[in-house]
Amino acid sequence: MGLLIGWEARRLKIPKSHPRYKSLTTREKLVKAVERGLAVKEGLIAHGRGEAFDYLLGEKTTGFAEKAEKAAAAYLLRADAPVISVNGNAAALAPKQLVKLGKVVNAKLEANVFYGKRVERIEQITRELKRNGARKVLGSNPDARIPGLKGQRALCASNGIYASDLVLVPLEDGDRTQALAAMGKTVIAIDLNPLSRTSLAAKVSIVDELTRAVPNIAGFATGFKRNPKQIAETIREFDNDNNLSALLKFIRDRLAKL
Amino acid sequence: MGLLIGWEARRLKIPKSHPRYKSLTTREKLVKAVERGLAVKEGLIAHGRGEAFDYLLGEKTTGFAEKAEKAAAAYLLRADAPVISVNGNAAALAPKQLVKLGKVVNAKLEANVFYGKRVERIEQITRELKRNGARKVLGSNPDARIPGLKGQRALCASNGIYASDLVLVPLEDGDRTQALAAMGKTVIAIDLNPLSRTSLAAKVSIVDELTRAVPNIAGFATGFKRNPKQIAETIREFDNDNNLSALLKFIRDRLAKL
Numbered sequence A, B: 001m002g003l004l005i006g007w008e009a010r011r012l013k014i015p016k017s018h019p020r021y022k023s024l025t026t027r028e029k030l031v032k033a034v035e036r037g038l039a040v041k042e043g044l045i046a047h048g049r050g051e052a053f054d055y056l057l058g059e060k061t062t063g064f065a066e067k068a069e070k071a072a073a074a075y076l077l078r079a080d081a082p083v084i085s086v087n088g089n090a091a092a093l094a095p096k097q098l099v100k101l102g103k104v105v106n107a108k109l110e111a112n113v114f115y116g117k118r119v120e121r122i123e124q125i126t127r128e129l130k131r132n133g134a135r136k137v138l139g140s141n142p143d144a145r146i147p148g149l150k151g152q153r154a155l156c157a158s159n160g161i162y163a164s165d166l167v168l169v170p171l172e173d174g175d176r177t178q179a180l181a182a183m184g185k186t187v188i189a190i191d192l193n194p195l196s197r198t199s200l201a202a203k204v205s206i207v208d209e210l211t212r213a214v215p216n217i218a219g220f221a222t223g224f225k226r227n228p229k230q231i232a233e234t235i236r237e238f239d240n241d242n243n244l245s246a247l248l249k250f251i252r253d254r255l256a257k258l
Helices: A008-014 A021-035 A041-057 A064-078 A088-093 A093-103 A118-131 A174-182 A197-201 A208-227 A229-237 A240-257 B006-012 B019-037 B041-057 B063-078 B088-093 B096-103 B118-131 B174-182 B197-199 B212-226 B227-235 B242-255
Strands: A082-086 A109-110 A167-168 A185-189 A202-206 B083-088 B109-111 B166-170 B186-190 B204-205
Touching: A021 A088, A021 B041, A021 B118, A041 A088, A041 A240, A041 B019, A041 B041, A064 A093, A064 A167, A064 A185, A064 A202, A064 A208, A064 A229, A064 B227, A064 B242, A082 A093, A088 A118, A088 A208, A088 B109, A093 A109, A093 A118, A093 A174, A093 B227, A109 A118, A118 B096, A167 A174, A167 A208, A174 A185, A174 A197, A174 B109, A185 A197, A185 A208, A185 B063, A197 A202, A208 A229, A208 B006, A240 B242, B006 B242, B019 B041, B041 B088, B041 B242, B063 B166, B063 B186, B063 B204, B063 B212, B063 B242, B083 B096, B088 B096, B088 B118, B088 B212, B096 B109, B096 B118, B096 B212, B109 B118, B166 B212, B174 B186, B174 B197, B186 B212, B197 B204, B204 B242
Parallel strands: A082 A109, A082 A167, A167 A185, A185 A202, B083 B109, B083 B166, B166 B186, B186 B204
Antiparallel strands: none
């Protein structure tokens, strides 16, 4: 972890063959996103936490993550009004993939921010998603509130998250995930920390890196569209608690071998 | 992890009684350090990685860390020319503790940077250490190079790190730790990732949070000064590889219980 990072990688023109190329360019992408106001400094710290957990996973999609991604695709297709919630880090790291997933599963996109100046940052996120093919992004005119949250974090769109029956939350904080679950919504989380309150509160906890997880969900959804009978079966068979426990065991076994 | 963080904590005036108070104020400190050019954005990501590992440790000093801290104190007192290497994150998080440790074990302080504009950042680190009681800080006139490193990262002081027989590196990258060890120096690392190249390359690997580790080392050093016979014994009895293995087992057991 951390052979050549950020500034140093830029300076040394890091080759694509470098074993840490993906991780280094991702860091770089996020640092640049902070410079243009799309992400915030606090988001960099959160990203670092994710990096550490990804390192423990071997920096690849585990079989457990894949299972959760398949279940997520099934839930998204079964939902009546699914919404993908997009914050600064998510917009910086996987804008194209999130927009594509929204189209595949027919989900709305809604921008939300945790830190900083809401209006400016929502605008940045919206612009980034539109630049990557989004037709419409909710969030800039919030006219409803998520019960139990304080301040701007409670704000949402009445025709978006508020009215949704399912919310996909990539890189979300625990309070917001719990509040959405308390509203009775099906919450699907993408979070590299299997022990976070977000992972523990979600109906489907995808413990995987965002840019790996989102295209996987879209891929499974495309498969389900050809074979819709599998949707109910996949939902019936998925057990989130068991899947999280098995993943923790996987990390423990990896730690024993390292 | 991440109930109320950074900006939000500031806004909500987080009380000292909050279970995540320490972690939240530390984040805040580092974000502010970036704003004034003492630390850099890449350092925030590194801090996040550390946070994740600290979370796995239970956010307290383990018995294994304490053993390493005691050994570090012994090695520091036995050294002829020990140097404490201070980067932006270290200066932002534990300036007072590092200055105090330098006095207790009679070690020089040398500022070094990994990213950004060297001259300006070395000046910021130097100023921060002096503000916290340091008389002299090396690093602003580097006249030697660490073999095997490229660019500004190789720079050091001929009467500091270059001539030292021991270097304490808090929050250091793997390349630099390995290069210092290859020079034949005793390297003591403080790094929350027990699997990092830094932890694996060091003679004494302290897997603990900086502001907890540094005062502990100083405390043990004070004890040794009253009882100098224990120094050689402590060094003889300390086995870094065994200690790291035991720590990894501790993390695995914790993961099994969580």
